[in-house]
Amino acid sequence: MSSSDDIDNYGLATRGVLAGRRAEWTGTPGHPGAVVNPPVWRASTHLYPDMAALRAHPANEDGRFYYGRRGSPTQWALSEALTQLEGGAAGTVLYPSGVSAIAGVLLTVLRPGDVLLMTDNAYEPSRVMGRGLLKDLGIETRWFDPTDLAAFEAACCERTRCVLLESPGSLTMEVQDVPALAAAAKARGIVSVLDNTWASPLGFSGLKHGVDIVTMSLTKHVSGHSDCMMGSASAGAEWYRKLRLRSQGLGLVVSPDDASLMLRGLRTMKHRLEAETASALAIARWLEGRPEVARVLCPMLPGSPGHELWARDFTGGCGLFSFVLKGGTSAARDALIDALDLFGIGYSWGGFESLATPVDPASIRTASAWPLKGMDAQDCFGVRLSIGLEDTADLIADLERGLAAWAGAST
């Protein structure tokens, strides 16, 4: 949907409250804006009053009833709300998951024979897409060191059509110099795509930093409640039009019920992210002082890798960060995670509940090393924490139990 200027002057929390709530989507004729939230319009079939109206065939535009796959006011409201939060966006396409958003974008930009450059810290299913789906279509994927601009420039070739960035990387947390990478790509006619799930538009404005297309897994912060999956891609007018048509060509649609849940999550996202960020920072500081911990990988923490870029470019953080244990074994790390009561063990993040998972990127990275530069070779057992909305002191006490179990299992 097109962005409306009238809420652009408000702060991000206010925009999060107002976005997408058009009077015609939250009321009926004669009662515009009568309810707070856009109702759930469950509809595959859209009806025409007569044959003349059917033959007049509405144009393929947002906000025109046509058929269920083109959405209804519930989905239109969510996509408009995301557009209104994403500075510089002309529109937002919704996808059934974050992975399908990445696939939808890459299938819009790339053609057989093209080369895709992918940051080496990309989310693993993005890498799998490069090795599988894209390879099958005759598209080659090459990986580059996320923090090395010269390596990116050296990897570019005449066939490079697109670069996929992810900052911070959702396991190892390296922050990329996105403005420099986007500018270097633009100078070569390469389309830049950023997986901005970690920061969301509240913490990092991808398009305003020069990126062409920003994707997000809404499953994480936007839902915020671990009960719904969806993805999005936002862009300026030209790419938005192409993304929308390719998504229609692929027959993609999200359910109005899920869109309604996402709209609900969006209203409180800024406050959830702020609370999680504050708690994550306190926990990261505490971990930094622990003898069992070799390195904390938390961009919000001064002294952590990528902090300078984060402080320069970002307006907010989130609850997701990692830490690396001082030596030890994989079994000792399992003992740590198993000893945690408040942290669930699960692959997602961004929900109200805290989660812990092991970080083992060594076998999947191809262009850069794990352990990261500056870390000792034996310090390779990482743990990723997604900090939720529990009391920080309770989470610290839980981690203290976990570290005691790690020490016991390490001797």
Ligand SMILES: Cc1ncc(COP(=O)(O)O)c(C=O)c1O
């Ligand atoms: C950085 C990142 N991007 C994309 C995704 C994919 O999102 P989804 O699970 O909604 O497909 C994830 C999921 O964990 C992620 O961490």
